[in-house]
Amino acid sequence: MRAQNRGVYPLGMSATSSGITPEPGFTYANQFLYYSRDQSKDENGNTRPVIGQQYVAMDMNSFTWVSERKVFWGAHYSAIATLPFAKNDLTEDVGGTISGGAGFADSYYVPLSLGWNRERVDIRVMYGFLAPTGRFAAGANDNVGSGYWTQTVSSGQTFFLTENRHLAFSAFQMYEFHAKQTDTGSRSGDTFDLDYSLMVSLPGMNRRLQFGLVGYEQRQTTTKAPATTTNERYAINAVGLGVTGTLPKQKVNLGFKYFKEFANRASFQGYSLQVIAAVHF
Secondary structure (H helix, E strand, O other): OOOOOOOOOOOOOOOOOOOOOOEEEEEEEEEEEEEEEEEEOOOOOEEEEEEEEEEEEEEEEEEEEEEEEEOOEEEEEEEEEEEEEEEEEEEEEEOOEEEEEEEEEEEEEEEEEEEOOOEEEEEEEEEEEEEOOOOOOOOOOOOOOOOOOOOEEEEEEEOOOOOOOEEEEEEEEEEEEEOOOOOOOOOOOOEEEEEEEEEEOOOOOOOOOOEEEEEEEEOOOOOOEOOOOOOOEEEEEEEEEEEEEEEOOEEEEEEEEEEEEOEEOOOEEEEEEEEEEEEEE
């Protein structure tokens, strides 16, 4: 098993409209996520000697069904399935490409999601799990999956800070509980994830076009098992810019986000580009 330096959640993908549940019916969303990392940070945040470049590209296909009927104090029930395809590459300055894989990756399922829509706040609470459907073999250099199951609990909130709802703050939190890895018996440390944004609507656009600040954080909360020789735990930080747009007649939402990472610890550091398109049926 390679050294653990990230959780399984693709950071930043829920930074905007985190608490908003889609309208009743079916919604399909496609997100293209690209993470590039060209620095390696030690547990104190110091830059290690340059070893090369790492990138991960993911195409996330999410299918969401939302019930019309309300339950539990007016909440909408929904369920989500996310089917990802991924490609990753780790290249050293001297040795060239040392690992890389492509194909169907670990799929994510949310069988329980409850969403409340209020006048000035929207909230979602969810339970989900990541299934190890991506290719994994201990010691292989073309893995696409993690080789272990992950249980998750998460919540998203969107607060409308003005009466006309043109200024919105969103936050998304997830906790990852990792099981033992196939073949190796080792267990990755659990992880806390945080996405957030502060978005403003352009005058006269009635929230059809928004832009603002986006960011994400990730913290390893428990050590790996069996224990390693060090107690280092990774920490990820990023801020950037985002823009979202809505085409009401076509029932289409579009978005773009750019994140620049900084002050990471015990991990790689770089940037992320993310593009989303969603259509409601």
